[in-house]
Amino acid sequence: MRPLPSDPVLFTLASRQIWPQVLGVLHLRPARLVLLHSADRLESKGPAQRLKRFFDKNDLLPKGGTTMEEIPYDDFEGILRRLDSLEADPARSLLHFTGGNKLMAMAAFRWAIRRAIPCFYWERGNRLTWFFGRGEEVETDSAGVDVGIADALDPLDLLRCQIDASEVERNGELLRLNTQGARIPLEELSARCARGEDLRGLLSIAERSEGDRQEKEGNRLEYNAAVVLLRLGVRCVRRSLRLKVKSGTGISTSRPHEEIDLLFNHGGRLWQVDCKDRKPPEQLAEELEARLRRKNVLPCPDIASLLERIRSELTIQQVKALKLDLLSVQDSGGLLGRTVCVRRVPMAEEVEQYARQKGIDVVLASELVDGLRALLDPGRSATPGELSDLQRRFARP
Structure with a gap:
């Protein structure tokens, strides 16, 4: 050259x-x-x-x-x-x-x-x-x-540079690993994630906005995912950001219209992570059906039909939520933006299939280390432990 x-x-x-x-x-x-x-x-x-x-x-x-x-x-x-x-x-x-x-x-x-x-x-x-x-x-x-x-650039600055119709209403927490977190072996980290332990003690919070101190359902999974990302080489992670409509657009509102669970910059991309640490909505319909059966309400054609309709509607709502995530990352991350969904339990088959078709990555909370490592470093060779795990999963009974 x-x-x-x-x-x-x-x-x-x-x-x-x-x-x-x-x-x-x-x-x-x-x-x-x-x-x-x-x-x-x-x-x-x-x-x-x-x-x-x-x-x-x-x-x-x-x-x-x-x-x-x-x-x-x-x-x-x-x-x-x-x-x-x-x-x-x-x-x-x-x-x-x-x-x-x-x-x-x-x-x-x-x-x-x-x-x-x-x-x-x-x-x-x-x-x-x-x-x-x-x-x-x-x-x-x-x-x-x-x-x-x-990779060393703050994802918040990159977000502000990219978005046009929205502005940052809350900067969220700036997370890095503390000394203990930087030294924890990946094998131990993987085992603790699989047990569902709370790993926020491995983090150092460099910045914190007002409202970030409130404890809510899902915080643990967000912190755990942040720990894993940082241990895998991400330089810093922003947690719990909120966006609102930009002032001067003719719409007068101070209410946020979107919350980003985790935001980070890695490999020339801006990544958003959506964490859900609760049962999927369709599982609630399953529990309702089980209770109705215990009360001898089922089988009843009308109620069975209503339950099936509820399941279908809940699945549609999940797909709509994924569509919103996709629109959000296209706005805030540009053409190279990535969306990752972290879930405690698997999604419905139709929802996960839609996610795959749209390039939205899904990682289970019990498999955070392996799942996120595969996304951050797709060209990496599998370890002997990972190969053994795959062999156990797909071995014939």
Whole structure:
């Protein structure tokens, strides 16, 4: 690959997907960043403003090193003229054209090639495709990127940078492992999770918002999942965040519309974890049926039909809840966001099938270590213990 300028000026097309911008800056470490945006507040200008606040707060560039420049979005020649007016030095400049609309990206690419400025596109597989040349002669090269370079960033800052229609109403708790938690063997941690022990004594709470101290059903599972994530290499976990409709949208409300059980940043993705430490709703219908049978109310066709309808409605409600989780992670995590459901008992078959089809991962509370490890490090080879466990599970009786 051709050598790149040191301490470059990076010109980048801002868009609603923040991860290519964040990872691009962390990978190249430019001396200056120029956020190119259109007048479209939702698709371009708003994201550029949030990115500037994010980079300024996290000191990822020298002080004052991030600026914004507006360019047209619907005029090819106008985009070229506006970029020419920026007087970029080809010996020091780079262009990142993953964002913007197609017209902006095509025009920016042509501008860069015409001026012999190296430019790149960020592929979803976390590979950069580079373009070098002038005029009709263009060479390409490809290189992978270590997405772990962003793991130290606070997921709360990334969330604020990504979301548009909502704002953070409660920051939640910032969790890390204490000394004891950092040293606990994974085998012991797995066994204690399987027994349903409360593991919050292995945590250090660096920040805590008002309202986080309230004890409620499900807290134990949230803390246990956080312990496992941190022990598996996640740098920090936010627990019990709340979002509300952003002020200035014309809707006057201070009530939160969404609560995020766990939020963390790992491997170039923003992850949300939804924890439920109670019996699934359809199991309540089973218990009701058992009690009715003990009272000799069943079998009765009308009541049996009503129970079946209740089961069906409860299953539909679970699928709707998963759809809301999916919409939430698409808004707050972008295209690369991930949703994980942690449950004490298995979901109904129809619900779990829907989750699999939509890329929502499901992990049982008794299998937190193995389940979360498989998600965080899918390319890892199975341990002898895991292979033995699989053999026991699928061995014929």
